[in-house]
Amino acid sequence: MSYLQRSRFRFSLLFILSFAFPVQAQIDLSGEWGAVFHEDSDERRPGPEMVEYQGIPINEAARRRALSWSPSLLTLPEHQCKPHPSDYGSRGPSNMRIWKEIDSESQQLIAYHTRIRWQAPERTIWMDGRGRPPEYAAHTWQGFSTGHWEGNVLVVRTTHLKQGWARRNGIARSDLSEFTEHFIRHGNIMTQVVMVSDPVYLTEPFIRTNNWKINLAQQIPPYLCETVTEIDRPQGEVPHYLPDQNPFLREHADRYNLPLEGVLGGAETMYPSFIE
Amino acid sequence: MIINLNIIRSIISATALCFCLFNSGVTLAQQNFDDVEIKVLHVQGNIYMLVGEGGNITLQAGEQGVLIVDTMFAPLSDKIFAAIRSVSDKPITYIINTHGHGDHIGGNANLAQMGSNIAGGNTIDLFAAGAGNQAKVVAHENVMASILAQENPIPIEGWPTDTYYTSKKDLFFNGEAIMITHQPNAHTDGDSLIFFRRSDVISTGDIFRTTAYPFIDVANGGSLQGVLDGLNYILDLAVPADRQENGTMIIPGHGRLTDEADVLDYRDMLTIIRDRIAYRIDQGDSLSQVKATEPTFDYDDRFGLNSGTFTTEKFIEVIYNELSIRN
Numbered sequence: 001m002s003y004l005q006r007s008r009f010r011f012s013l014l015f016i017l018s019f020a021f022p023v024q025a026q027i028d029l030s031g032e033w034g035a036v037f038h039e040d041s042d043e044r045r046p047g048p049e050m051v052e053y054q055g056i057p058i059n060e061a062a063r064r065r066a067l068s069w070s071p072s073l074l075t076l077p078e079h080q081c082k083p084h085p086s087d088y089g090s091r092g093p094s095n096m097r098i099w100k101e102i103d104s105e106s107q108q109l110i111a112y113h114t115r116i117r118w119q120a121p122e123r124t125i126w127m128d129g130r131g132r133p134p135e136y137a138a139h140t141w142q143g144f145s146t147g148h149w150e151g152n153v154l155v156v157r158t159t160h161l162k163q164g165w166a167r168r169n170g171i172a173r174s175d176l177s178e179f180t181e182h183f184i185r186h187g188n189i190m191t192q193v194v195m196v197s198d199p200v201y202l203t204e205p206f207i208r209t210n211n212w213k214i215n216l217a218q219q220i221p222p223y224l225c226e227t228v229t230e231i232d233r234p235q236g237e238v239p240h241y242l243p244d245q246n247p248f249l250r251e252h253a254d255r256y257n258l259p260l261e262g263v264l265g266g267a268e269t270m271y272p273s274f275i276e
Numbered sequence: 277m278i279i280n281l282n283i284i285r286s287i288i289s290a291t292a293l294c295f296c297l298f299n300s301g302v303t304l305a306q307q308n309f310d311d312v313e314i315k316v317l318h319v320q321g322n323i324y325m326l327v328g329e330g331g332n333i334t335l336q337a338g339e340q341g342v343l344i345v346d347t348m349f350a351p352l353s354d355k356i357f358a359a360i361r362s363v364s365d366k367p368i369t370y371i372i373n374t375h376g377h378g379d380h381i382g383g384n385a386n387l388a389q390m391g392s393n394i395a396g397g398n399t400i401d402l403f404a405a406g407a408g409n410q411a412k413v414v415a416h417e418n419v420m421a422s423i424l425a426q427e428n429p430i431p432i433e434g435w436p437t438d439t440y441y442t443s444k445k446d447l448f449f450n451g452e453a454i455m456i457t458h459q460p461n462a463h464t465d466g467d468s469l470i471f472f473r474r475s476d477v478i479s480t481g482d483i484f485r486t487t488a489y490p491f492i493d494v495a496n497g498g499s500l501q502g503v504l505d506g507l508n509y510i511l512d513l514a515v516p517a518d519r520q521e522n523g524t525m526i527i528p529g530h531g532r533l534t535d536e537a538d539v540l541d542y543r544d545m546l547t548i549i550r551d552r553i554a555y556r557i558d559q560g561d562s563l564s565q566v567k568a569t570e571p572t573f574d575y576d577d578r579f580g581l582n583s584g585t586f587t588t589e590k591f592i593e594v595i596y597n598e599l600s601i602r603n
């Protein structure tokens with residue numbers, strides 16, 4: 001075979017091979033991603049205020065539960081080292097590493113793994129088509145996630161979540177929740193769309209977006225959490241506010257001159273028409 | 277797929293139906309178990325969780341034999357035995373009962389007779405006739421008392437052979453310390469909590485379930501405070517691993533596998549509900565006034581029951597009565 005023939009042969013072999021194996025990933029998401037906080041910055045960095053529930057499609061049960069929530073709950077040792085659940089992790093200090101797990105023989109993508117800075121939760125998004133654990137299996141903070149590609153968008157479905165929070169001011173998200181994510185990469189920018197459903201506390205899906213920018217110099221430091229008893233409480237004491245006794249009920253509404261029903265949340269408070 | 281609340285409700289009411297059946301003394305022959313599948317989940321170390329109909333079974337397997345905590349309903353025994361055989365070919369040596377309800381001890385007789393004691397061969401004669409030919413059944417003595425008090429008790433072969441009346445009983449089996457502690461007046465008056473120390477797994481019985489509010493069986497000595505004490509004891513025993521997860525694994529009486537964080541949320545909820553009702557009682561409210569304040573409203577869509585013996589309304593009543601007496 002002449003040189004030209006050989007290279008033609010190689011080319012056509014390559015061409016055939018590229019059809020023989022299904023294209024797994026349309027775009028690679030691996031890398032060190034720095035969190036971008038231009039969106040919802042007040043809620044995500046300093047954190048929400050007490051009784052600031054607007055913009056979340058909560059039902060009356062979620063509202064009442066949130067009104068009984070006291071931040072002192074987080075002084076209990078068992079509550080101190082909880083990481084953000086995977087539907088919330090991107091909201092916090094969310095510098096993130098994404099890396100691939102590849103089968104060394106077939107070079108197929110088995111999973112994406114992520115690690116987020118705050119409390120260092122590590123998460124696996126299975127890409128190998130495996131089934132879900134049974135309903136009697138344990139639920140975890142990160143849940144069980146599987147992903148597939150829709151064009152260049154990675155679509156992830158997560159179940160088996162522990163009870164978590166929709167906002168860091170006592171709005172509960174139940175352990176029956178599930179969520180779908182879309183990871184959309186445009187060059188060095190990545191957007192994540194998170195759509196959470198909760199049959200217990202939400203009246204309609206709660207949708208949020210988060211963004212990252214690639215950061216080649218990023219180093220995620222180790223994160224060790226150790227519980228400390230700072231307030232010695234009698235065994236079994238659980239800090240909370242009794243109904244109608246939340247001292248912060250009007251604080252946020254008064255500070256910003258908002259009507260109380262506006263800050264108490266619900267699907268209607270998500271839409272601009274509510275203001276009118 | 278989003279979990280449909282109606283499906284969850286129907287699962288919960290199916291569970292409630294089970295309680296209904298043994299509470300009313302209806303014979304279980306009327307319930308059809310043909311479609312029930314016994315599923316096996318490896319928890320960690322020597323421990324497996326068996327899920328079917330009725331209370332979850334905890335299975336410990338090793339060189340010495342098989343130990344099971346609870347036995348579901350009698351008609352399921354063959355399926356349970358087959359499930360055990362998928363894990364171990366050793367004899368069932370111990371059955372521990374977490375309490376005396378029919379959905380936890382129903383298969384005692386069958387499964388005890390499918391097993392054998394540690395004694396065998398020549399040594400069998402050293403025991404009372406036949407006692408070596410079946411598994412030992414360990415329970416708090418109040419379980420024995422409740423069996424004796426039943427109109428249609430389980431067959432005598434399933435009665436506890438090994439009761440304890442103190443606060444605890446220890447076993448060492450399959451290379452593992454097994455600590456059985458009595459949880460006084462909790463779900464019933466005969467609750468045992470079983471801690472497998474090496475495998476780091478707790479089997480809670482019905483002090484804890486992920487499917488509904490706790491069933492406080494007042495007629496059999498149960499109380500909310502006992503349940504709370506039991507849950508607080510679980511929190512004391514359990515040590516989570518990194519990121520407040522896993523570490524000590526906890527098998528509930530009904531529902532899915534859990535760890536400390538799940539028990540914590542449940543304990544918090546029950547404490548909050550107790551405090552709300554106690555506050556209303558302090559304000560002089562009657563039961564109907566307390567009910568009108570909907571003290572469980574924010575948890576009902578997850579844990580409330582509208583049918584069966586132990587509805588949410590009954591749950592509130594039981595707590596009201598208990599706290600009123602204490603005042």
Ligand SMILES: [Zn+2]
Pocket residue numbers: 375377380463482
């Ligand atoms: Zn029970």
